[in-house]
Amino acid sequence: MRIVRTVAQLREAISDARTSGASIGMVPTMGALHEGHVSLLQRARAESDVVILSIFVNPTQFSEATDLDAYPRQEAKDADLAEDAGVDVIFAPTAAEVYPEGFATTVSVSGAITETLEGAGRGSSHFDGVATIVAKLLLAALPHRAYFGQKDAQQLRVVQRMVTDLGIPTEIVGCATSRDADGLARSSRNVRLSAEDRQRALTIPRALAAVSAAVAGGETEVAALRAAAESELERGRVVPEYLAFVDPDSFAPVETVRGAVLCAIAARVGKVRLIDNDLLTPPSIPTSKEN
Ligand code: AMP
Numbered sequence: 001m002r003i004v005r006t007v008a009q010l011r012e013a014i015s016d017a018r019t020s021g022a023s024i025g026m027v028p029t030m031g032a033l034h035e036g037h038v039s040l041l042q043r044a045r046a047e048s049d050v051v052i053l054s055i056f057v058n059p060t061q062f063s064e065a066t067d068l069d070a071y072p073r074q075e076a077k078d079a080d081l082a083e084d085a086g087v088d089v090i091f092a093p094t095a096a097e098v099y100p101e102g103f104a105t106t107v108s109v110s111g112a113i114t115e116t117l118e119g120a121g122r123g124s125s126h127f128d129g130v131a132t133i134v135a136k137l138l139l140a141a142l143p144h145r146a147y148f149g150q151k152d153a154q155q156l157r158v159v160q161r162m163v164t165d166l167g168i169p170t171e172i173v174g175c176a177t178s179r180d181a182d183g184l185a186r187s188s189r190n191v192r193l194s195a196e197d198r199q200r201a202l203t204i205p206r207a208l209a210a211v212s213a214a215v216a217g218g219e220t221e222v223a224a225l226r227a228a229a230e231s232e233l234e235r236g237r238v239v240p241e242y243l244a245f246v247d248p249d250s251f252a253p254v255e256t257v258r259g260a261v262l263c264a265i266a267a268r269v270g271k272v273r274l275i276d277n278d279l280l281t282p283p284s285i286p287t288s289k290e291n
Contacts, residue, residue, distance in 0.1 A: 001083050003090045007140045010091045014050055014141065022049035026143035026170075028134060031055040031092075032072040032188035033081045036178035040147040041085035043175055047145060053082050054091040054137050056098060061129030063122045067273075072188055091141070098136060107131040107166070109158050112251040117264055118154050118275070121241050130155055131162045138163070138170050146170050151177040151185050153262055153277045154251065177276070179205070185276045197270035203236025204265050207243075208278040211263050215280045220257045225280075229263070241266040241273070248279060257282050 004010050014024060025048030027040045044051045055078060062068035075092060082090055106128050108114075114127040138146060148156045160172045178186050183205035184198070193201055207229040214228045222245045229243055245254050248262040257280055264277040 001079070001087055001090065003079060003092060005091075005093055006097055007093070010052070010089065010140055013089045014052065017050040018142075023145070024048060024050045024052065024141065024143040026052045026054065026137070026141050026146045028054045028056075028137050028146065028148070030057045030071065030188065031078050032074055032191075033078045034178075034186045034188060034190075036149060036151065036186035038081060038085050039178045040149060040175050041082065041087060043173070044145070044147050045086040047173075048143075050088050051086060052089045052091055052141050052143060053087045054093075054141075056091075056093055056133065056137075058098075058129055058133040059095060060099075060132065061126050063126055070192065070271075072191055091137075098133070105132070107135045107162060109161050109165070113154065113157050113161060116154075116246065116251050116253075117242055117244055118266070121266055127155075127158050131158055134159050135162060135166065135168065138168050143170050145173050147173045147175055149177060150174050150279070151187070151276070153248065153264060153279075157249070157251065183209070185274075187274065189272045189274065192270075192272050194270055197272070200236055200238060201269045201272075201274055203233055203238040204267060204269075204274060204276045206236065207232035207238075207265060208263060208276060212278055212280055215257055216283055218283065220282060222255050222257065222261075225257070225263070229265070233265075233267070238267045238269060241268065245280075 002013050004013055017024060025044035027044050029037050057071050059068055108128045109131050119127050148159055156174050163170055163172055182202055184201055210228045210232045211225045214225055219225060233240055244264045246262050247254055248260050254261050261280045262277055263280055266275045
């Protein structure tokens with residue numbers, strides 16, 4: 001496994017693979033790797049000849065300086081985990097490599113997919129930061145596939161839109177959310193939860209489970225689903241920043257579950273802002289043959 005710091009070194013590290021026609025998979029991360037990231041790396045490993053892991057804590061996508069400062073950084077441990085997961089190249093550039101003097105370009109995806117939920121909560125600059133860094137990483141490596149977690153469903157959608165619109169020849173692969181045994185979605189920020197807050201954080205997957213159980217039981221009205229989630233959240237004393245039911249493609253709000261609907265929650269628990277979501281699908285309506 002090689003660790004490279006510049007785009008030139010990255011391109012040199014994968015040039016033989018590219019000329020020999022080998023497939024290249026990339027997993028962009030901000031480091032502080034956990035099993036969620038490892039699940040993406042394993043998928044990339046299974047589907048690619050060469051696996052690149054990028055590690056860059058991207059300052060432009062943070063709206064709060066304190067969150068950026070507190071973001072965990074552990075490159076040596078990340079390198080061990082990456083080696084175990086079969087990564088071939090770690091691309092860990094400096095901020096100066098990514099944003100050299102005079103940097104003046106922003107990739108901005110417009111519309112509901114960037115303006116709602118995370119875009120509203122963290123400010124419009126958040127997804128500009130995400131779209132710009134992901135565009136830069138994909139152009140640096142030009143991987144055949146890049147792997148992103150459904151945990152950040154809106155980010156995944158923004159990246160898909162950006163890649164389609166800019167014609168970047170990379171297939172964006174969405175990967176299922178990896179959870180701890182108790183249901184909490186894995187996140188680099190979870191290490192900053194106190195033991196008590198970690199228990200309280202479980203309210204979020206419980207609220208999502210209540211919603212999906214109601215949908216499985218035939219409920220289609222979002223007002224009723226919202227009430228089911230809110231009652232779980234209240235019981236756990238978690239005040240959501242948002243509890244949203246949206247179309248998973250357009251991120252427009254929905255009132256009735258007729259097809260796939262994304263239920264997404266953001267909430268601050270103690271010092272940490274957590275997000276989670278579930279893709280709801282109504283139980284199929286029985287055909288006359290099954291009756
Ligand atoms: P991050 O380092 O938090 O920016 O995440 C890097 C990538 O890992 C993103 O595509 C995330 O969506 C994905 N990811 C983070 N947590 C999880 C998780 N629990 N399960 C699956 N993917 C995840």
